[in-house]
Amino acid sequence: GENVEQHPSTLSVQEGDSAVIKCTYSDSASNYFPWYKQELGKRPQLIIDIRSNVGEKKDQRIAVTLNKTAKHFSLHITETQPEDSAVYFCAASRGFYGQNFVFGPGTRLSVLP
């Protein structure tokens, strides 16, 4: 089955700097890759997603890149703010209807003021 690895497990950056979180996946049939942000004690919230027919997607300060050949995808946050501090989870899915997401272990991002 699918296995998703995520690095780093913790990341501290200064406010205004960029943060990059990387994930690798094992199942070449995976074709949908969402990123979720989870604040302490709250629900995972979708922040951005990418499908395998696209190499990059951007939404304001957040971008995701996908390298299908290498089976890895990355989250980029620019101009980080303290409210970006949270745990970020990547996930992979084959994208069939009702297909489950396989999540990575998470990255705890701390943005220092």
Added chain:
Amino acid sequence: EPEVTQTPSHQVTQMGQEVILRCVPISNHLYFYWYRQILGQKVEFLVSFYNNEISEKSEIFDDQFSVERPDGSNFTLKIRSTKLEDSAMYFCASSVPSLRESNQPQHFGDGTRLSIL
């Protein structure tokens, strides 16, 4: 914006007791999921549900677990005889089908924190 709602927010139960966790998915969504998250760990898939039957289930979802859509709005997870290791946050999620894309984001509820004593 419509949300997935879950009740209760926190459930404390004695080991061996049955618990039912409740979810109301977003109204036009047709795919429903349960995930669990043990404290400090990643989110793990339990089961997906569509058209009144299980679509897929993980190894975690053994015979002590069951799901049901008892009416047009609720989606429940039942754990028959709880164990200490069932203590976790349980998230319900739902997604909507699309004719354009088979893969759609899943929207999560706030979760039910289950504590087994």
